[in-house]
Amino acid sequence: MRGRETIIGIALMALLLVVPAVASQAGEPFYVTLATRIAILALAATGLNIALGLGGLVSFGHAAFFGVGGYVAGILAAHAMSMEPILLGIPGTKQMLVIWLVALAAGGLLALAIGAISLRTTGVYFIMITLAFAQMVYYFAVSWPAYGGEDGLPILLRNQFPGVNTLKPLPFFLICYVLLAAGLAFFALLRGSRFGAALQASRQNDTRLAAVGIAPYRVRLAAFVISGAITALAGALFADLNRFVSPSMLSWQMSGELIVLIILGGVGRLSGPVVGAIVYVVLEYVLGGITERWQLFLGLVLLVVVLFARGGLIGLVAGRARHG
Amino acid sequence: MAEPVLAVSGLVKSFGALRATDTVDLDLRPGEIHALIGPNGAGKSTLINQIAGALRPDAGTIRFAGEDITQLGVAERARRGLGRTFQVSSLAPEFSALRNVMLAVQAVSGSSFRFFRPVMGDARLTGPAMAALERVGLAERARIPAAELSHGERRQLEIAIALALGSKAFLLDEPMAGMGPEGSKRLTGFLDGLRAEAPILLVEHDMNAVFALADRITVLVYGKVIASGSVEQIRRDPAVRKAYLGEGA
Numbered sequence: 221m222r223g224r225e226t227i228i229g230i231a232l233m234a235l236l237l238v239v240p241a242v243a244s245q246a247g248e249p250f251y252v253t254l255a256t257r258i259a260i261l262a263l264a265a266t267g268l269n270i271a272l273g274l275g276g277l278v279s280f281g282h283a284a285f286f287g288v289g290g291y292v293a294g295i296l297a298a299h300a301m302s303m304e305p306i307l308l309g310i311p312g313t314k315q316m317l318v319i320w321l322v323a324l325a326a327g328g329l330l331a332l333a334i335g336a337i338s339l340r341t342t343g344v345y346f347i348m349i350t351l352a353f354a355q356m357v358y359y360f361a362v363s364w365p366a367y368g369g370e371d372g373l374p375i376l377l378r379n380q381f382p383g384v385n386t387l388k389p390l391p392f393f394l395i396c397y398v399l400l401a402a403g404l405a406f407f408a409l410l411r412g413s414r415f416g417a418a419l420q421a422s423r424q425n426d427t428r429l430a431a432v433g434i435a436p437y438r439v440r441l442a443a444f445v446i447s448g449a450i451t452a453l454a455g456a457l458f459a460d461l462n463r464f465v466s467p468s469m470l471s472w473q474m475s476g477e478l479i480v481l482i483i484l485g486g487v488g489r490l491s492g493p494v495v496g497a498i499v500y501v502v503l504e505y506v507l508g509g510i511t512e513r514w515q516l517f518l519g520l521v522l523l524v525v526v527l528f529a530r531g532g533l534i535g536l537v538a539g540r541a542r543h544g
Numbered sequence: 545m546a547e548p549v550l551a552v553s554g555l556v557k558s559f560g561a562l563r564a565t566d567t568v569d570l571d572l573r574p575g576e577i578h579a580l581i582g583p584n585g586a587g588k589s590t591l592i593n594q595i596a597g598a599l600r601p602d603a604g605t606i607r608f609a610g611e612d613i614t615q616l617g618v619a620e621r622a623r624r625g626l627g628r629t630f631q632v633s634s635l636a637p638e639f640s641a642l643r644n645v646m647l648a649v650q651a652v653s654g655s656s657f658r659f660f661r662p663v664m665g666d667a668r669l670t671g672p673a674m675a676a677l678e679r680v681g682l683a684e685r686a687r688i689p690a691a692e693l694s695h696g697e698r699r700q701l702e703i704a705i706a707l708a709l710g711s712k713a714f715l716l717d718e719p720m721a722g723m724g725p726e727g728s729k730r731l732t733g734f735l736d737g738l739r740a741e742a743p744i745l746l747v748e749h750d751m752n753a754v755f756a757l758a759d760r761i762t763v764l765v766y767g768k769v770i771a772s773g774s775v776e777q778i779r780r781d782p783a784v785r786k787a788y789l790g791e792g793a
């Protein structure tokens with residue numbers, strides 16, 4: 221049923237492009253911001269989907285990578301504004317391209333450190349240890365006054381991209397959208413590759429993987445690093461969207477939100493994070509306008525999905541995933 | 545006599561008070577089928593698991609292809625050419641039969657750290673994988689997820705994977721179990737030819753198959769080797785008749 225999933229995925233991506241374009245024409249920038257939020261969360265969840273969906277690694281600490289990406293954007297921008305070097309004469313920057321590279325590297329390195337230890341455990345222990353690491357990063361950010369501590373760090377002017385006016389909502393949305401599309405293409409390629417085969421086999425049966433001569437730990441660690449790097453990239457965009465980064469990006473609620481997105485949309489499915497992010501953000505907007513307790517309804521939707529649609533919403537409409 | 549491909553010496557493994565492997569010596573020579581028999585709970589699977597690296601022995605050494613592999617992990621031993629099957633099939637259940645074998649081909653043919661080229665169109669993977677499936681008679685079932693294969697087919701798939709690994713020795717843990725008489729006969733014929741490719745350490749309860757195939761038999765009871773020798777020697781051995789084959793066997 222991959223055919224139908226592809227069609228639905230393309231349709232949703234088209235919708236995600238058309239709605240903000242129309243809204244922008246109609247002078248409704250708020251909807252552009254909403255679509256940008258969807259694109260960024262979907263990218264963050266696509267990163268997590270590599271670890272969680274393909275590798276079966278239920279990381280409850282991906283907010284650490286998301287937040288570190290955000291702080292990379294915030295800190296580099298702050299130093300660029302103040303003209304003070306960060307360390308050893310390294311200057312800050314307002315250039316998104318540089319910020320993204322640093323965010324990818326920082327997310328990947330942090331994931332290497334966290335993963336190297338966490339991946340020695342499995343199951344509930346893995347969930348708890350990734351949570352514990354993320355909480356450590358969270359409290360570090362809260363108690364580190366140089367970059368705002370608890371209050372967070374504003375980005376006074378959105379960072380720059382050559383030839384694009386990032387201060388306007390639609391161009392910035394398009395940047396995020398293109399990165400999401402690239403992230404999805406990367407996910408699809410990875411899933412179909414040798415590495416993807418080994419990673420998915422490690423989720424299904426790591427005894428089998430080892431018995432053919434592939435050590436599961438190394439495969440998982442590489443996947444975790446890639447996963448953390450992509451989620452950190454999304455974090456950098458998120459900070460630029462809000463022009464603000466704070467420890468809340470590092471909180472366990474954020475980690476949970478990313479997991480919820482994937483479960484809603486479809487674990488391990490290419491379009492799962494997109495479906496999940498759309499449903500999540502739209503519910504938040506529609507129900508959040510009616511009641512403060514909109515998450516109660518989110519919980520109900522999640523419950524229904526977990527009980528009746530194990531393949532997530534995409535599985536409900538496009539059927540079970542099949543591997544050639 | 546040819547140098548053994550695999551040599552186990554002084555192997556000991558205890559689970560609590562239970563000695564599942566009790567100072568076992570055993571070897572596997574080029575071109576032979578060495579059958580390992582014994583009643584349920586004798587420690588046959590435990591021995592296979594130690595040779596494959598899934599269990600660490602408490603004492604003793606395992607040499608393979610001239611090297612001490614006692615300290616190596618499962619994956620490293622598999623890369624060196626120890627191909628095993630599991631008593632209870634252990635496969636990637638969502639993957640098709642073909643993709644299960646392709647995983648072995650990719651492990652042998654180089655790195656699994658290739659991130660972009662799609663595997664499904666890659667003839668360097670699908671070609672050898674299909675060939676292995678054909679050899680075990682599973683080619684028509686190539687596209688079926690492993691979870692949907694019959695019990696016997698899963699056993700065949702495990703053997704196809706070991707073949708695709710280009711194994712230098714096979715460790716087969718009850719490959720005939722649950723196969724039915726027709727399937728057992730076909731597999732017996734197949735294993736008969738396979739020994740020329742690489743020697744086989746065969747754990748099997750089907751005595752017809754064992755007596756038809758084995759060059760040598762080792763009998764394990766309560767973790768100890770109680771007899772080892774040719775088929776004729778084992779058939780005549782009084783201790784074996786008493787402990788295992790049962791009087792009058």
Ligand SMILES: Nc1ncnc2c1ncn2[C@@H]1O[C@H](COP(=O)(O)OP(=O)(O)O)[C@@H](O)[C@H]1O
Pocket residue numbers: 559562564582583584585586587588589590591
């Ligand atoms: N992981 C384990 N922990 C504890 N006891 C085990 C374990 N594996 C096997 N045993 C015990 O070791 C003995 C040998 O088991 P096994 O090797 O499976 O026998 P066989 O394959 O000859 O039937 C049995 O008594 C079994 O209960």
Ligand SMILES: [Mg+2]
Pocket residue numbers: 588589590631
């Ligand atoms: Mg057994």
